Amino acid sequence: MFKNNSKAAITAVGKYLPSKRLTNSDLEKMVETNDEWIRSRTGIKERRIVEKGQASSHMAISAFKNLQKKYNVNPEEIDVIIVATVTPDMLFPSTACLIQNEIGANNAFGFDLSGACSGFLFALDTGTRFIESGKYKKILIFGVDTMSSIVDYKDRNTCILFGDGAGVVLLEATNDGTGIIDSELRCDGSGGEYLKMKAGGSLKPATHETVESREHYAYQDGRQVYKYAVKGMADISYNIAKRNKLTSDTIDLFIPHQANKRIIDSAAKRLGISEEKVLINIDKYANTTAATLPIGLVEAVERNMVKKGDNIILSAFGAGFTWGAIYLKWSLFN
């Protein structure tokens, strides 16, 4: 029974990374770059890439199946499916519908949410409000992106940065004092020009010309995005900690979006926390856009970095611009 003081808690987690690795030395053969530059500027050593024919729904379904291997979840009991992604299988139907059908969530409704690298935070906060309303009991929140489908492997500025992956969490109500406590989410469309896909939407539908001019790939002015990301992610992480009276001692774990190790280090420094309290996996997976945070949550469990009641801050910055942070008290006995 829902009580007024109930919070939304993450009660199960799962992730999926494709097995195919694309290393920095592989990229050296494709564009003019080198391992040393990529490692020192970004922290990335390799990334995972789907096989041809595999799309976001397939990775998301695999993430859910991995969740089910560890946690007892009946798909028939799921009320809502929210999928954060900028690389849906198709513009429509939604990836949420494809996942719903495949996992047998026969009593659910669902939708996709486009928040780029902050998408998982936006979806998690939306799901939290649904739980808090008391109307919905079990919600699946996916963060998934098949970045290899929109990355230009002839553009050294972007192709080194991204990888494919998926993560999922189950949200349910709890009254035990844990769960999602606070959030701060932002967007600023004036930064839209610095990171975008120029064609393929209603403004510039696909034509021979848009394909020839490579406008269906992700475009980024990295230097500009870096400038805003480094400040945006550090400020919002600090704000949410301060508002909730968290200090470097009482923050147990910081799970940041994995876009650049230097951005992560700046945010951690602003929080005053040491590296053992920061979840870092950018070296293995690069930037999987909406999937970095749920993958990070699963890895935190796998690496025994969290226990029930721990104070965790999630934060991200991405295209839009979009950014945000969520403070939660961990709900699971691992």
Ligand code: UT7
């Ligand atoms: O998750 C979504 C949000 N995205 C981000 O948060 C990404 C933010 N941006 C970044 O992380 C960084 O800006 C990058 C990693 C993309 C680039 O690093 P940077 O230190 O800002 O490099 P830069 O763009 O200032 O380029 C420095 C030099 C340039 O050469 P010149 O003009 O100084 O001669 C680039 O042409 O490095 C060159 N360069 C490369 N060299 C080797 C750019 N890409 C490469 C490359 N390999 N792949």
